[in-house]
Amino acid sequence: MKRKLEEYINLKRSPLQNHIKTDLAIAEELNLSEYNAIRRLNNYFKYGVLSGVWHYFVNRIGKKHPFQNYQNPNDDSKDKGIYKLTEDKNLISLVSDWASDTPESDKIGEIIKSHNPDFTIHLGDTYYVGTKEEISNNFFENSSWHRGKKGSFALNGNHEMYARGISYFRDLLPTLGMYDELTEKYTGQKASYFCLENNHWRIIALDTAYNSLWLPLLEIKYPGKCKLENELLNWLENTLNLKNDKRGIIFLSHHQNFSAFEEDIPKPGEQLKKIIGDREVLWFWGHEHRLAIYDKNCLKNNVNVYGRCIGNGGMPVEIVNGISKYQEKVIAFDNRSRFKIKNTDLGFNGFANLELEGDKLKISYYDIKNELLAEENWKSNNNSEIRLDSIKILNEEISFSQTASA
Ligand SMILES: [Fe+2]
Numbered sequence: 001m002k003r004k005l006e007e008y009i010n011l012k013r014s015p016l017q018n019h020i021k022t023d024l025a026i027a028e029e030l031n032l033s034e035y036n037a038i039r040r041l042n043n044y045f046k047y048g049v050l051s052g053v054w055h056y057f058v059n060r061i062g063k064k065h066p067f068q069n070y071q072n073p074n075d076d077s078k079d080k081g082i083y084k085l086t087e088d089k090n091l092i093s094l095v096s097d098w099a100s101d102t103p104e105s106d107k108i109g110e111i112i113k114s115h116n117p118d119f120t121i122h123l124g125d126t127y128y129v130g131t132k133e134e135i136s137n138n139f140f141e142n143s144s145w146h147r148g149k150k151g152s153f154a155l156n157g158n159h160e161m162y163a164r165g166i167s168y169f170r171d172l173l174p175t176l177g178m179y180d181e182l183t184e185k186y187t188g189q190k191a192s193y194f195c196l197e198n199n200h201w202r203i204i205a206l207d208t209a210y211n212s213l214w215l216p217l218l219e220i221k222y223p224g225k226c227k228l229e230n231e232l233l234n235w236l237e238n239t240l241n242l243k244n245d246k247r248g249i250i251f252l253s254h255h256q257n258f259s260a261f262e263e264d265i266p267k268p269g270e271q272l273k274k275i276i277g278d279r280e281v282l283w284f285w286g287h288e289h290r291l292a293i294y295d296k297n298c299l300k301n302n303v304n305v306y307g308r309c310i311g312n313g314g315m316p317v318e319i320v321n322g323i324s325k326y327q328e329k330v331i332a333f334d335n336r337s338r339f340k341i342k343n344t345d346l347g348f349n350g351f352a353n354l355e356l357e358g359d360k361l362k363i364s365y366y367d368i369k370n371e372l373l374a375e376e377n378w379k380s381n382n383n384s385e386i387r388l389d390s391i392k393i394l395n396e397e398i399s400f401s402q403t404a405s406a
């Protein structure tokens with residue numbers, strides 16, 4: 001049974017609440033009202049609030065799924081997580097916070113499919129807690145996740161980690177990766193980080209979620225800092241040779257580096273700064289359920305980043321009253337109201353398309369009506385610099401300022 005968008009309104013970043021919601025969703029699916037009182041009471045314990053609390057502890061306490069890397073001695077594919085793109089046009093659809101299994105996520109999935117992308121990448125968050133069943137409903141047979149012609153990947157999100165990342169690593173990743181025309185199969189995504197590259201650009205996916213939770217029950221007040229794992233930092237430095245490579249960099253992650261609406265999460269950027277120094281990068285993230293395009297920004301001791309928040313993939317986009325910080329950095333922000341549920345104004349879901357062709361990069365932002373909202377054109381000079389040639393906000397309602405440093 002599909003979930004409804006309204007089930008997700010006011011969903012907190014609380015693993016406990018998310019586990020309870022998971023179990024209540026199961027209880028609803030069982031249609032408990034058809035049972036007699038004893039059976040209902042029994043099911044209430046089995047699938048209701050108490051069971052949610054029980055599942056929270058069972059899932060949260062214990063070891064996380066091991067962090068996967070590209071040094072598995074049993075893997076003789078020589079897969080280092082670096083995948084070559086051809087120099088002609090490659091279309092890559094990015095969508096984040098999409099896996100909600102709602103009519104809205106289905107619609108976005110359909111629109112992405114209609115663009116016929118070479119690659120599709122999910123930037124994380126499978127609701128509520130990334131269980132095997134939730135992963136299956138969103139990404140497997142009869143789901144609306146569209147696998148790109150050449151490959152399909154998924155990043156890790158905090159919601160996958162609410163169940164210790166087990167189903168994300170164990171069940172989802174082996175079904176993704178590059179498409180092999182000989183076997184007509186996706187070859188499996190070996191780790192939660194990877195790189196797609198041509199001779200001018202590198203799209204580098206990071207795992208900011210693996211360390212996004214701290215101690216059980218204290219995680220809301222004291223969230224994790226999203227520290228990047230050492231294995232990932234080693235891969236960036238030694239396998240990707242990121243210190244010396246001069247191609248344009250596009251980072252992808254689940255969590256934001258900074259935000260005009262919520263808290264900044266500076267730790268990964270501080271770690272990256274030690275590798276890439278002052279060079280400017282593009283960085284796509286989700287986690288916040290909105291679309292926001294920023295001018296260049298840099299937190300203290302951090303990377304120089306052009307941030308693009310695209311967390312509006314499938315979850316309710318809740319309209320906000322104001323911008324709390326970095327107001328002067330916001331170029332575009334989709335705060336249009338689409339309809340109201342439970343007295344809450346909801347906005348537009350959407351996704352972004354990246355078109356890479358040689359040194360050129362075109363980014364197009366679409367909404368759930370397949371309306372093209374904004375378009376930007378970038379160039380990499382292969383000397384560690386990226387240049388914004390043009391940015392067009394095509395729907396004036398999302399235009400916030402025209403101060404882009406184009
Ligand atoms: Fe999310």
Ligand SMILES: [Fe+2]
Binds near residue numbers: 125157158159254286
């Ligand atoms: Fe998230």
